[in-house]
Structure formats: structure tokens, C-alpha cells
Amino acid sequence: MTGELLVVGLGPGDPALLTGQARAALASAAVLVGYSGYLDLVRAWRPDADFRPSPIGAERARAHEAVALAAAGQRVALVSSGDAGVYGMAGLALEEWARLSPAERPAFAVLPGVTALLAAGALLGAPLGADFAAISLSDLLTPWSTIERRLDAAAAADFVLALYNPASGARRWQLPAACALIGRHRAPDTPVGVARNVGRPEQAVALLTLAELPTWPVDMLSIAIVGGSTTRRLGDYLLTPRGYHEA
């Protein structure tokens, strides 16, 4: 008997932002593996499932557990927030799966989800209308010098920037440092949108400027979208026109 491992992106948290495919996977999995905070979002409508919650920081062990359960013949959903491939569990799950011999491997699939930049972008109107770059400000796994190089390059080349993990309780200097780098290439009044807890009852969106961003209250549940040279405010929205010829 061969099991199956489905790596499922939950989207931002609101069940209405789940894809039908992801919802069906969560509804049919026998075992649900994930960070306890994300599993709690599913518990209400899958009270019968076998829940295997784990704490933040236990990502490698979580991926290993999910692969082992699937290899033992279970239908397993490994739950990630947003899209599992974007700063989520897809990579670790794939690594752990590939450690098994081909004969031992369960079926494997990643199911896409609405990542934070899309959910925040939609609430903000159309900030992502031109080329954009996603950059995580978390230097837990990536050296800050690499993050700096990417911020500088992307700001210089006029990408709209989606800043994931802008701050946490312990990481406070990274966002001001990132804003200083971006500010070498963008005006202080560059429009910025910050979204927090998108898709949840406490959802909040703010429109500000690059000058205001360093001291804006953000955390791990926030994402900041920094506009490019053509981004402008339109009422309560942000617009980055698709092209210059027409603008």
C-alpha cells in the first residue's frame, strides 16, 4: 500500500481564499501535519482528522514526520500558510521525500495557494501591475549580506518589492536597514502598503510612504509592498500601471 503526501498551501487563513483543490485535500487527508497555529484554522471543519501539530522552528522534523507517515501508507496533508512553495514547507518536504529510495517514496504533490503578496496586493488594489520581487527580511536562514544585495539590486532596477517577514519580536533592525537601502533608489514619498493578518477577522491595511515604513508597527503576520517609480495612490488604493508607453 502506497501513501500520499500533499503539501497544501492554506492561503492567508480565510477558508474562502483556499482553492477547491486544497480544500478537497484537507477534507480527504487522514493525517494533518503542520504548525499548530495553522492546523487550528482547519480543526473546526475536520474534527475527525488525526492532527499532528508541531511548534514554530521544528520545520525539518515536521517535514520528516509527514514524509514518514505517508511512506507508511497514510494519506497526509502537510499544511503550510500562503503558498507552500513561497517561504513555506514545500522545499523541506521535497528534500525529505527525496532521501527515501524510489521504491519507498509515497506519491508527492504540492498544491498551490494564495501567497501573502497576492492577498495583500488585491486588498491594496493593483500595486503589483509591473515586474516585482519577493524578498524575505528574515536572516535566520539567509545571511543579511545576501538580503542586502537583493534589496539593492531590485530597488535599483525598479521592481515593486514585496517584503516578507519584515520583523519579528527579536528581529527589529532589519526593516529600517532595508528601508535605508531602498531609499538610495526611491523617493521618500514612494507609496507603500502594509497588510497584516490578511483574510482573518483582524485584517488591517495601511497606506503610507517609504519614509514612514521604518517605524511602522509590523510583525511576522505583516507584509509590506513598496511601490516602484510609477506606483501612485488612487484614493484608498495603490496602482502600478502595467506599462510606460500608455502611462
Next chain:
Amino acid sequence: MTGELLVVGLGPGDPALLTGQARAALASAAVLVGYSGYLDLVRAWRPDADFRPSPIGAERARAHEAVALAAAGQRVALVSSGDAGVYGMAGLALEEWARLSPAERPAFAVLPGVTALLAAGALLGAPLGADFAAISLSDLLTPWSTIERRLDAAAAADFVLALYNPASGARRWQLPAACALIGRHRAPDTPVGVARNVGRPEQAVALLTLAELPTWPVDMLSIAIVGGSTTRRLGDYLLTPRGYHEA
């Protein structure tokens, strides 16, 4: 009586990749406005709706029509493929909406969807595990010099690259030119994934190298994901590990 304009991302085309929110919007709209090819994806399950198809290239007129119908009191869904905010209809819709006086404006919302890079990324395993940049190779609305600058900057700073609109019937030299630029910073054997018609019955995925990409058959229904310095093949998948410390 005030109408409502919902700008809806269809995802890649498979109804299973629609969010519940988008599906509900398409199910409840009285009028569906969009490119005829996308509206055809909805026609089967909304035979009763008022369909207003328009041809490719009529984007501005389409946005104008959708806003006008909503301003006249209708509940309108303006349909875009993927995510409406990523190279889609959200920006033009917002512009046309903002042309009205505040008193004339219908309710307005953008509903996010699964954009091509996420759908392709999921099929390819985990190519987007680190910072990434989305770049459209279409120079119809953006000067090629701007696209070149972005390709060069993003390749140099080791972003994973998602190349939208890599080619069309008339645009053939752009992909080889882009690959030459990227090749200044990436090895010829850099892993590349190309996905075509994701989420549709004719879906196809190919794993290749940067050296093979310039002559690979691609079109407007394809997206190419070019790996970064740490991206590697794992069986039939691509993996970009989240961080360097652990790799």
C-alpha cells in the same frame, strides 16, 4: 442603486484552482466581462449569466465597459487569468474606476487568484523556495531596455526568475536575448522549469537547463522558472533550499 465591480483572478484555468471567494463571485455576478478565451472557461457552469466577451488587445475598453456596467447598478465580474493583479486586469479596472467621481463609483474589489508562477512552481516541486522576481518579457507596454535592466539586476543578485510571456507568435527574439543576459550571471547548466497550459488538460511541464531555454518551444501560455545558484534537480522536481546556513 449601487452596483459592484469584482475583478476576479481565474487562476490557471482549472476550476479546482479557483478560490472559494472567486468561485462565489463568478456564481453570483449578473454580468461577466473578459477576454473571450477566459470567459469560455466559465460558460459551462454559468450558462445563465450575461456574457460580454472582448478580444485580446481590447483591455482598456474592457475595463471601461466593466466599470460602466457596475456604475449603472449591475453586479459585474471582470475576469482575468491567474491573479488579476499580476499582469492582469486589476490596474486598468482601478484606473477606470478612479476616473468616476466618488459619488458615481460602484463598490470595487480585487479577488486574488493563483498566478502562473505559483501553479508552475507547485508542479515543479519547490523552485521558489528563496527570494524570486517576476519579469514579463513582453515589450508591448514596457521598453525592452527596462526589461533588460531588470533581468540583469535580478540575475546578478541571485533571484530565482519567473519569466512571464516568454514569447508569442510575433515576439521571438526576446527569450534568447533574456537568456544571454541571464547567462552572464548563471551557469549554462542552471536548472530551468517550463510549464505550459497549467491546470488544463493539455498541461505540460519540462525540466531543462539555461543553455537549452533559448530554443525551447514556448508561447504566451508558458512560463519559465530559471533557478538560482542553489537550485538543483531532485528527480523530476526542482528544489531551491530556503536558506544557505542549512544547505
